[in-house]
Amino acid sequence: MNKKERALFVEKKLNELFPNPKAPLDHRNAFTFLIAVLLSAQTTDKRVNIVTKELFKKASSPEEMLALGENEVYEHIKTCGLAPKKAKAIIATSKILIEKHNGKVPKEIIDLEELPGVGHKTASVVVSEYFKKPAFPVDTHIHRLAQRWGLTNGKSVKQTENDLKEIFDEMNWRNLHLQIIFYGRAFCTARGCDGTICFMCKSLYPNRKTKKKTSKA
Numbered sequence: 688m689n690k691k692e693r694a695l696f697v698e699k700k701l702n703e704l705f706p707n708p709k710a711p712l713d714h715r716n717a718f719t720f721l722i723a724v725l726l727s728a729q730t731t732d733k734r735v736n737i738v739t740k741e742l743f744k745k746a747s748s749p750e751e752m753l754a755l756g757e758n759e760v761y762e763h764i765k766t767c768g769l770a771p772k773k774a775k776a777i778i779a780t781s782k783i784l785i786e787k788h789n790g791k792v793p794k795e796i797i798d799l800e801e802l803p804g805v806g807h808k809t810a811s812v813v814v815s816e817y818f819k820k821p822a823f824p825v826d827t828h829i830h831r832l833a834q835r836w837g838l839t840n841g842k843s844v845k846q847t848e849n850d851l852k853e854i855f856d857e858m859n860w861r862n863l864h865l866q867i868i869f870y871g872r873a874f875c876t877a878r879g880c881d882g883t884i885c886f887m888c889k890s891l892y893p894n895r896k897t898k899k900k901t902s903k904a
């Protein structure tokens with residue numbers, strides 16, 4: 688198979704496996720979605736949903752979050768990875784949203800990336816999932832799988848993002864982003880496979896005999 692054929696095969700299989708992928712992070716509005724995505728770095732979605740259940744009852748807007756204060760935010764999120772850093776970022780982000788954006792979450796990646804704790808991936812998730820605008824967030828699962836499926840050379844996360852955007856139709860980016868993450872979690876853990884075990888790689892590369900090395904995100 689050439690690269691385009693591999694992409695079509697992957698897309699078809701992912702649509703069969705995850706026909707209607709739903710974003711797993713609970714939220715009430717754009718602000719709470721942004722905070723949930725920010726919290727999800729190095730933390731499971733399940734854990735994020737547990738802590739935000741109470742946090743968002745107390746604060747679901749930048750004004751309320753600022754009033755809550757860093758210490759109380761920390762108390763709510765302390766079971767998440769990197770909690771002290773995230774509490775600081777949540778307060779700083781709330782402040783900037785109020786001062787620069789009238790308390791609203793900006794819709795452009797470039798503006799989102801200026802917020803503390805919000806990198807390119809988090810900004811892309813918010814734009815794609817909440818504002819329904821074309822973006823292809825690439826996390827470690829996607830970076831690894833795109834390499835094992837021969838859809839990128841994996842030189843960098845940026846390169847992987849560019850390659851995936853080029854090969855897949857823009858209208859499918861949002862679903863594919865979620866579907867590849869779900870596939871990665873279900874079948875293809877970071878250490879669990881070398882690219883020769885399950886049907887996906889076997890179908891794409893029937894002659895692959897040796898381990899496929901991937902570069903990290």
Ligand code: SF4
Pocket residue numbers: 835874875876880881882883884885886887888889
């Ligand atoms: S063969 Fe391994 S690397 Fe390839 S998709 Fe399956 S689990 Fe992932």
